[in-house]
Amino acid sequence: MIDLRRATDLWRRCDVVVRDLPFALLMALASFLPALHGKGTQVGDLPIRPFDDLTYVVIALECLPLAVRRRWPAVCVALVSLGFVLDQLRAYHAFGGNAMAVALISTGAHLERWRRVTAVLLSLAYVPLAIALARLDATERVEGYVVFYLALALAWGIGTWLRSTRAAEAERRRHVAAATRAAERTRIARELHDVVTHHVTAMVVQAEAARYLTAVPDRLDATLSAVTDTGRRAIGDLRHMLDLLKAEHDTDVALPASGELRTLVEQTRQAGQPVELEEEGSPAESAGSAELVTYRVVQEALTNALKYAYGSRTVVRVRYGDKEISVTVSTDGSGSRAAGSPGGSGRGLAGLRERVDALGGEFSAGRQAGGGFLVRARVPAGSPS
Numbered sequence: 160m161i162d163l164r165r166a167t168d169l170w171r172r173c174d175v176v177v178r179d180l181p182f183a184l185l186m187a188l189a190s191f192l193p194a195l196h197g198k199g200t201q202v203g204d205l206p207i208r209p210f211d212d213l214t215y216v217v218i219a220l221e222c223l224p225l226a227v228r229r230r231w232p233a234v235c236v237a238l239v240s241l242g243f244v245l246d247q248l249r250a251y252h253a254f255g256g257n258a259m260a261v262a263l264i265s266t267g268a269h270l271e272r273w274r275r276v277t278a279v280l281l282s283l284a285y286v287p288l289a290i291a292l293a294r295l296d297a298t299e300r301v302e303g304y305v306v307f308y309l310a311l312a313l314a315w316g317i318g319t320w321l322r323s324t325r326a327a328e329a330e331r332r333r334h335v336a337a338a339t340r341a342a343e344r345t346r347i348a349r350e351l352h353d354v355v356t357h358h359v360t361a362m363v364v365q366a367e368a369a370r371y372l373t374a375v376p377d378r379l380d381a382t383l384s385a386v387t388d389t390g391r392r393a394i395g396d397l398r399h400m401l402d403l404l405k406a407e408h409d410t411d412v413a414l415p416a417s418g419e420l421r422t423l424v425e426q427t428r429q430a431g432q433p434v435e436l437e438e439e440g441s442p443a444e445s446a447g448s449a450e451l452v453t454y455r456v457v458q459e460a461l462t463n464a465l466k467y468a469y470g471s472r473t474v475v476r477v478r479y480g481d482k483e484i485s486v487t488v489s490t491d492g493s494g495s496r497a498a499g500s501p502g503g504s505g506r507g508l509a510g511l512r513e514r515v516d517a518l519g520g521e522f523s524a525g526r527q528a529g530g531g532f533l534v535r536a537r538v539p540a541g542s543p544s
Contacts, residue, residue, distance in 0.1 A: 175230055179226045179228060179229060179230075182225060183222050183224070184223075186258055186261075187221075187222035187255060190221075190222065195254040196253075199251075199254045199255060200243075201256060202292065202307045203247055203250075204303075205250035205295060205298075207250055208249060210253075214249075214251055214253065217242050217246050217249065218242070220238050220242025221246060221258045221259070222255045225258055228269070232262075232266040233270060235262050235265065236266040236277070239258050239259055239262040240259070242255070243256055248288075259314075260311070264318040264321070265318060267314070267317065268318035268325070281315075282308075289304045360430075420436070420454060420457060421436060423458055424457075427464070430465055431465075431469065431470065433470070433471075434461065434474075435472070435473070435474045438479070440478060440480060441479055442540075443479065443481065452515060452518060453484045453538055456486050456538075457477070457488060459510075459511055460475075461475070464488070464490045464532075468490045475487075482539065484540055485536070485538075486535070486536050487536075488534040489527065491531045508534075511524075519539050521537045522535070
Protein backbone atom coordinates (compact mmCIF):
# COMPACT_ATOMS: atom_id res chain seq x y z
CA MET A 160 0.00 0.00 0.00
CA ILE A 161 2.84 2.37 0.86
CA ASP A 162 4.65 1.59 -2.40
CA LEU A 163 1.44 2.18 -4.36
CA ARG A 164 0.95 5.50 -2.63
CA ARG A 165 4.51 6.55 -3.38
CA ALA A 166 4.11 5.52 -6.99
CA THR A 167 0.90 7.55 -7.23
CA ASP A 168 2.56 10.62 -5.72
CA LEU A 169 5.54 10.24 -8.05
CA TRP A 170 3.21 9.92 -11.05
CA ARG A 171 1.34 13.09 -10.07
CA ARG A 172 4.60 15.00 -9.83
CA CYS A 173 5.56 14.02 -13.39
CA ASP A 174 5.19 16.55 -16.18
CA VAL A 175 1.76 16.67 -17.77
CA VAL A 176 3.18 15.54 -21.12
CA VAL A 177 4.62 12.41 -19.50
CA ARG A 178 1.25 11.66 -17.90
CA ASP A 179 -0.62 12.13 -21.20
CA LEU A 180 1.83 10.14 -23.31
CA PRO A 181 0.58 6.63 -22.36
CA PHE A 182 -2.91 7.37 -23.65
CA ALA A 183 -1.50 8.65 -26.94
CA LEU A 184 0.63 5.52 -27.38
CA LEU A 185 -2.30 3.30 -26.46
CA MET A 186 -4.47 4.95 -29.13
CA ALA A 187 -1.71 4.47 -31.73
CA LEU A 188 -1.14 0.82 -30.88
CA ALA A 189 -4.86 0.07 -30.84
CA SER A 190 -5.16 1.49 -34.37
CA PHE A 191 -3.08 -1.41 -35.71
CA LEU A 192 -5.19 -4.13 -34.13
CA PRO A 193 -7.06 -6.05 -36.87
CA ALA A 194 -10.20 -6.17 -34.75
CA LEU A 195 -10.33 -2.36 -34.65
CA HIS A 196 -9.62 -1.79 -38.33
CA GLY A 197 -12.25 0.50 -39.77
CA LYS A 198 -13.64 1.40 -36.31
CA GLY A 199 -12.50 5.01 -36.37
CA THR A 200 -14.49 8.19 -36.70
CA GLN A 201 -15.40 8.74 -40.35
CA VAL A 202 -17.30 11.08 -42.60
CA GLY A 203 -18.10 10.70 -46.30
CA ASP A 204 -18.68 6.93 -46.27
CA LEU A 205 -15.82 6.17 -48.67
CA PRO A 206 -14.98 2.46 -48.99
CA ILE A 207 -12.33 1.34 -46.49
CA ARG A 208 -8.82 1.11 -47.96
CA PRO A 209 -6.20 -1.35 -46.66
CA PHE A 210 -3.32 0.06 -44.66
CA ASP A 211 -0.16 1.06 -46.53
CA ASP A 212 3.07 2.87 -45.69
CA LEU A 213 1.31 6.24 -45.40
CA THR A 214 -0.95 4.78 -42.71
CA TYR A 215 1.87 4.94 -40.14
CA VAL A 216 2.25 8.67 -40.73
CA VAL A 217 -1.50 9.24 -40.54
CA ILE A 218 -1.90 7.33 -37.28
CA ALA A 219 1.13 9.06 -35.80
CA LEU A 220 -0.40 12.45 -36.64
CA GLU A 221 -3.75 11.45 -35.20
CA CYS A 222 -2.59 9.87 -31.95
CA LEU A 223 0.84 11.02 -30.79
CA PRO A 224 -0.06 14.74 -30.49
CA LEU A 225 -2.49 13.74 -27.71
CA ALA A 226 0.56 13.68 -25.45
CA VAL A 227 0.66 17.49 -25.59
CA ARG A 228 -3.09 18.06 -25.54
CA ARG A 229 -2.91 19.92 -22.22
CA ARG A 230 0.50 21.55 -22.61
CA TRP A 231 0.05 22.80 -26.20
CA PRO A 232 -3.63 22.26 -27.11
CA ALA A 233 -3.45 24.36 -30.30
CA VAL A 234 -0.53 22.29 -31.64
CA CYS A 235 -2.35 19.11 -30.70
CA VAL A 236 -5.61 19.94 -32.46
CA ALA A 237 -3.77 21.20 -35.56
CA LEU A 238 -1.73 17.99 -35.99
CA VAL A 239 -4.63 15.69 -35.13
CA SER A 240 -6.85 17.56 -37.60
CA LEU A 241 -4.22 17.13 -40.32
CA GLY A 242 -3.99 13.41 -39.61
CA PHE A 243 -7.78 13.13 -39.54
CA VAL A 244 -8.11 14.84 -42.93
CA LEU A 245 -5.56 12.46 -44.48
CA ASP A 246 -7.33 9.53 -42.82
CA GLN A 247 -10.68 10.50 -44.37
CA LEU A 248 -9.26 11.28 -47.80
CA ARG A 249 -7.31 8.00 -47.90
CA ALA A 250 -10.29 6.18 -46.39
CA TYR A 251 -8.23 4.23 -43.84
CA HIS A 252 -10.86 4.91 -41.17
CA ALA A 253 -8.26 3.95 -38.57
CA PHE A 254 -9.19 3.69 -34.91
CA GLY A 255 -6.90 6.67 -34.34
CA GLY A 256 -9.51 8.87 -36.04
CA ASN A 257 -11.38 8.84 -32.72
CA ALA A 258 -8.59 11.04 -31.37
CA MET A 259 -10.23 13.96 -33.16
CA ALA A 260 -12.98 14.14 -30.55
CA VAL A 261 -10.44 13.87 -27.72
CA ALA A 262 -8.36 16.67 -29.23
CA LEU A 263 -11.40 18.95 -29.57
CA ILE A 264 -12.48 18.33 -25.97
CA SER A 265 -8.96 18.98 -24.67
CA THR A 266 -8.58 22.12 -26.80
CA GLY A 267 -11.90 23.49 -25.60
CA ALA A 268 -10.89 22.78 -22.01
CA HIS A 269 -7.25 23.94 -22.00
CA LEU A 270 -6.68 26.47 -24.77
CA GLU A 271 -6.03 29.86 -23.12
CA ARG A 272 -5.71 32.24 -26.09
CA TRP A 273 -7.23 32.58 -29.55
CA ARG A 274 -10.09 30.26 -28.69
CA ARG A 275 -12.60 31.84 -31.10
CA VAL A 276 -10.04 32.11 -33.87
CA THR A 277 -9.18 28.44 -33.47
CA ALA A 278 -12.85 27.43 -33.57
CA VAL A 279 -13.42 29.50 -36.73
CA LEU A 280 -10.35 28.09 -38.48
CA LEU A 281 -11.37 24.53 -37.67
CA SER A 282 -14.88 25.22 -38.97
CA LEU A 283 -13.52 26.72 -42.20
CA ALA A 284 -11.19 23.75 -42.67
CA TYR A 285 -14.17 21.41 -42.55
CA VAL A 286 -15.67 22.93 -45.70
CA PRO A 287 -12.84 21.99 -48.13
CA LEU A 288 -12.71 18.52 -46.52
CA ALA A 289 -16.39 17.98 -47.30
CA ILE A 290 -15.88 19.24 -50.87
CA ALA A 291 -12.84 16.99 -51.40
CA LEU A 292 -14.76 13.96 -50.10
CA ALA A 293 -17.66 14.75 -52.43
CA ARG A 294 -15.28 14.85 -55.40
CA LEU A 295 -13.97 11.44 -54.39
CA ASP A 296 -17.49 10.11 -54.94
CA ALA A 297 -18.35 9.91 -51.24
CA THR A 298 -21.92 8.77 -50.66
CA GLU A 299 -22.51 11.02 -47.64
CA ARG A 300 -25.45 13.40 -48.05
CA VAL A 301 -25.40 17.06 -47.04
CA GLU A 302 -27.33 16.46 -43.83
CA GLY A 303 -24.74 13.84 -42.89
CA TYR A 304 -21.96 16.41 -43.14
CA VAL A 305 -24.03 18.82 -41.04
CA VAL A 306 -24.68 16.22 -38.33
CA PHE A 307 -21.00 15.31 -38.24
CA TYR A 308 -20.04 18.97 -37.89
CA LEU A 309 -22.51 19.34 -35.02
CA ALA A 310 -20.93 16.31 -33.34
CA LEU A 311 -17.51 17.94 -33.60
CA ALA A 312 -18.98 21.18 -32.23
CA LEU A 313 -20.46 19.22 -29.33
CA ALA A 314 -17.02 17.85 -28.48
CA TRP A 315 -15.66 21.41 -28.44
CA GLY A 316 -18.64 22.48 -26.29
CA ILE A 317 -17.94 19.74 -23.78
CA GLY A 318 -14.38 21.00 -23.44
CA THR A 319 -15.62 24.56 -23.01
CA TRP A 320 -18.03 23.43 -20.30
CA LEU A 321 -15.22 21.62 -18.50
CA ARG A 322 -13.13 24.77 -18.69
CA SER A 323 -15.89 26.97 -17.27
CA THR A 324 -16.59 24.45 -14.51
CA ARG A 325 -12.92 24.35 -13.58
CA ALA A 326 -12.72 28.16 -13.58
CA ALA A 327 -15.85 28.43 -11.42
CA GLU A 328 -14.42 25.95 -8.92
CA ALA A 329 -11.12 27.84 -8.81
CA GLU A 330 -13.01 31.10 -8.23
CA ARG A 331 -15.06 29.49 -5.46
CA ARG A 332 -11.88 28.26 -3.79
CA ARG A 333 -10.37 31.75 -4.03
CA HIS A 334 -13.45 33.23 -2.37
CA VAL A 335 -13.37 30.59 0.38
CA ALA A 336 -9.66 31.21 0.95
CA ALA A 337 -10.19 34.97 1.06
CA ALA A 338 -13.10 34.61 3.49
CA THR A 339 -11.04 32.27 5.66
CA ARG A 340 -8.13 34.72 5.73
CA ALA A 341 -10.46 37.60 6.56
CA ALA A 342 -12.08 35.63 9.38
CA GLU A 343 -8.66 34.67 10.73
CA ARG A 344 -7.47 38.30 10.61
CA THR A 345 -10.62 39.39 12.42
CA ARG A 346 -10.17 36.71 15.06
CA ILE A 347 -6.53 37.62 15.68
CA ALA A 348 -7.40 41.34 15.67
CA ARG A 349 -9.93 40.70 18.44
CA GLU A 350 -7.37 38.78 20.45
CA LEU A 351 -4.82 41.55 19.99
CA HIS A 352 -7.39 44.14 21.03
CA ASP A 353 -8.25 42.24 24.20
CA VAL A 354 -4.65 41.52 25.15
CA VAL A 355 -3.19 44.92 24.36
CA THR A 356 -6.08 46.96 25.79
CA HIS A 357 -6.09 45.11 29.10
CA HIS A 358 -2.34 45.21 29.67
CA VAL A 359 -1.81 48.77 28.45
CA THR A 360 -4.74 50.08 30.50
CA ALA A 361 -3.33 48.42 33.61
CA MET A 362 0.13 49.85 32.92
CA VAL A 363 -1.23 53.37 32.34
CA VAL A 364 -3.25 53.27 35.55
CA GLN A 365 -0.31 51.92 37.56
CA ALA A 366 2.10 54.46 36.10
CA GLU A 367 -0.32 57.30 36.83
CA ALA A 368 -0.65 56.13 40.43
CA ALA A 369 3.13 55.99 40.77
CA ARG A 370 3.32 59.74 40.24
CA TYR A 371 1.67 60.27 43.63
CA LEU A 372 3.81 57.73 45.52
CA THR A 373 7.22 59.43 45.33
CA ALA A 374 7.07 60.09 49.07
CA VAL A 375 6.36 56.41 49.82
CA PRO A 376 9.33 54.47 48.41
CA ASP A 377 8.01 51.01 49.33
CA ARG A 378 4.67 51.49 47.62
CA LEU A 379 6.34 53.22 44.68
CA ASP A 380 8.70 50.28 44.21
CA ALA A 381 5.78 47.79 44.34
CA THR A 382 3.79 49.82 41.82
CA LEU A 383 6.69 50.10 39.40
CA SER A 384 7.34 46.36 39.76
CA ALA A 385 3.70 45.75 38.88
CA VAL A 386 4.10 47.93 35.78
CA THR A 387 7.18 45.93 34.79
CA ASP A 388 5.41 42.60 35.32
CA THR A 389 2.40 43.77 33.31
CA GLY A 390 4.67 44.91 30.48
CA ARG A 391 6.43 41.56 30.40
CA ARG A 392 3.12 39.72 30.29
CA ALA A 393 1.99 42.00 27.47
CA ILE A 394 5.14 41.24 25.47
CA GLY A 395 4.70 37.51 26.03
CA ASP A 396 1.07 37.59 24.93
CA LEU A 397 1.93 39.67 21.88
CA ARG A 398 4.68 37.27 20.86
CA HIS A 399 2.21 34.40 21.12
CA MET A 400 -0.31 36.26 18.96
CA LEU A 401 2.33 37.14 16.37
CA ASP A 402 3.37 33.48 16.22
CA LEU A 403 -0.15 32.72 15.04
CA LEU A 404 0.41 34.95 12.02
CA LYS A 405 3.29 32.82 10.75
CA ALA A 406 2.43 30.77 7.66
CA GLU A 407 3.73 27.54 9.17
CA HIS A 408 1.74 27.98 12.38
CA ASP A 409 -1.36 25.83 12.33
CA THR A 410 -2.52 25.96 15.92
CA ASP A 411 -5.39 27.92 17.38
CA VAL A 412 -5.22 30.55 20.07
CA ALA A 413 -4.29 28.79 23.30
CA LEU A 414 -7.19 28.28 25.66
CA PRO A 415 -6.71 29.82 29.16
CA ALA A 416 -5.89 27.41 31.94
CA SER A 417 -8.28 27.05 34.84
CA GLY A 418 -6.14 29.28 37.08
CA GLU A 419 -5.67 32.12 34.58
CA LEU A 420 -8.97 33.75 35.48
CA ARG A 421 -7.76 34.20 39.06
CA THR A 422 -4.44 35.50 37.73
CA LEU A 423 -6.33 38.04 35.62
CA VAL A 424 -8.27 39.22 38.67
CA GLU A 425 -5.07 39.49 40.69
CA GLN A 426 -3.43 41.60 37.96
CA THR A 427 -6.39 43.96 38.02
CA ARG A 428 -6.13 44.25 41.80
CA GLN A 429 -2.45 45.16 41.47
CA ALA A 430 -3.51 47.96 39.15
CA GLY A 431 -5.58 49.41 42.00
CA GLN A 432 -9.03 48.02 41.23
CA PRO A 433 -10.81 46.23 44.11
CA VAL A 434 -12.08 43.04 42.51
CA GLU A 435 -13.93 40.12 44.07
CA LEU A 436 -14.08 36.76 42.30
CA GLU A 437 -16.82 34.22 42.93
CA GLU A 438 -16.61 30.90 41.08
CA GLU A 439 -19.13 28.09 41.22
CA GLY A 440 -18.42 24.68 39.77
CA SER A 441 -15.52 23.83 37.49
CA PRO A 442 -15.04 24.00 33.70
CA ALA A 443 -16.15 20.93 31.77
CA GLU A 444 -13.50 19.06 29.82
CA SER A 445 -15.41 19.79 26.60
CA ALA A 446 -15.88 23.50 27.32
CA GLY A 447 -13.61 24.32 24.34
CA SER A 448 -14.08 27.84 22.98
CA ALA A 449 -16.62 28.66 25.70
CA GLU A 450 -13.84 28.90 28.29
CA LEU A 451 -11.82 31.27 26.11
CA VAL A 452 -14.84 33.48 25.43
CA THR A 453 -15.63 33.56 29.16
CA TYR A 454 -12.08 34.65 29.89
CA ARG A 455 -12.31 37.42 27.29
CA VAL A 456 -15.63 38.64 28.71
CA VAL A 457 -14.10 39.00 32.16
CA GLN A 458 -10.95 40.56 30.73
CA GLU A 459 -12.82 43.20 28.74
CA ALA A 460 -15.16 43.99 31.65
CA LEU A 461 -12.23 44.48 34.04
CA THR A 462 -10.43 46.62 31.47
CA ASN A 463 -13.48 48.89 31.21
CA ALA A 464 -13.73 48.99 35.00
CA LEU A 465 -10.13 50.23 35.16
CA LYS A 466 -10.85 52.86 32.51
CA TYR A 467 -14.19 54.26 33.59
CA ALA A 468 -14.72 53.25 37.24
CA TYR A 469 -11.25 53.21 38.72
CA GLY A 470 -11.33 52.36 42.40
CA SER A 471 -14.91 51.09 42.30
CA ARG A 472 -15.85 47.76 43.82
CA THR A 473 -16.05 45.18 41.06
CA VAL A 474 -17.55 41.71 41.44
CA VAL A 475 -16.90 38.86 39.00
CA ARG A 476 -19.24 35.87 39.24
CA VAL A 477 -18.63 32.80 37.10
CA ARG A 478 -20.81 29.70 37.25
CA TYR A 479 -19.73 26.61 35.33
CA GLY A 480 -22.64 24.39 34.35
CA ASP A 481 -22.88 21.19 32.38
CA LYS A 482 -24.28 22.93 29.31
CA GLU A 483 -23.26 26.56 29.70
CA ILE A 484 -21.03 29.03 31.52
CA SER A 485 -22.69 32.07 33.08
CA VAL A 486 -20.63 35.15 33.87
CA THR A 487 -21.54 38.54 35.32
CA VAL A 488 -19.21 41.43 36.04
CA SER A 489 -20.74 44.31 38.00
CA THR A 490 -19.04 47.56 38.89
CA ASP A 491 -20.30 50.11 41.39
CA GLY A 492 -20.71 53.65 40.22
CA SER A 493 -18.68 55.21 43.01
CA GLY A 494 -15.40 55.31 41.12
CA SER A 495 -14.09 57.68 38.47
CA ARG A 496 -12.28 57.50 35.19
CA ALA A 497 -8.59 56.81 35.68
CA ALA A 498 -6.38 59.74 34.82
CA GLY A 499 -4.52 59.21 31.58
CA SER A 500 -6.31 55.97 30.73
CA PRO A 501 -6.78 55.44 26.97
CA GLY A 502 -10.25 56.07 25.62
CA GLY A 503 -12.40 53.28 24.28
CA SER A 504 -13.36 52.64 20.66
CA GLY A 505 -16.39 50.46 21.37
CA ARG A 506 -14.79 47.54 19.57
CA GLY A 507 -14.30 45.52 22.74
CA LEU A 508 -17.95 45.06 23.74
CA ALA A 509 -19.03 44.70 20.10
CA GLY A 510 -16.41 42.00 19.58
CA LEU A 511 -17.56 40.17 22.72
CA ARG A 512 -21.15 40.23 21.52
CA GLU A 513 -20.08 38.69 18.19
CA ARG A 514 -18.05 36.00 19.94
CA VAL A 515 -20.87 35.01 22.25
CA ASP A 516 -23.43 35.10 19.42
CA ALA A 517 -21.18 32.87 17.31
CA LEU A 518 -21.44 30.18 20.01
CA GLY A 519 -25.20 30.59 20.27
CA GLY A 520 -25.10 32.39 23.63
CA GLU A 521 -26.47 35.64 25.04
CA PHE A 522 -24.61 38.85 25.88
CA SER A 523 -25.66 42.14 27.40
CA ALA A 524 -23.83 45.18 28.75
CA GLY A 525 -25.22 48.40 30.14
CA ARG A 526 -25.66 50.68 33.11
CA GLN A 527 -27.47 49.45 36.20
CA ALA A 528 -30.51 51.17 37.61
CA GLY A 529 -28.78 52.01 40.88
CA GLY A 530 -25.57 53.15 39.19
CA GLY A 531 -22.58 51.29 37.93
CA PHE A 532 -22.17 48.99 34.97
CA LEU A 533 -23.14 45.35 34.43
CA VAL A 534 -21.80 42.88 31.88
CA ARG A 535 -23.62 39.57 31.60
CA ALA A 536 -22.99 36.61 29.30
CA ARG A 537 -24.32 33.10 28.90
CA VAL A 538 -21.93 30.96 26.87
CA PRO A 539 -22.97 27.44 25.79
CA ALA A 540 -20.29 24.90 26.78
CA GLY A 541 -19.13 21.96 24.70
CA SER A 542 -18.22 24.08 21.64
CA PRO A 543 -15.25 22.86 19.66
CA SER A 544 -12.06 24.74 20.31
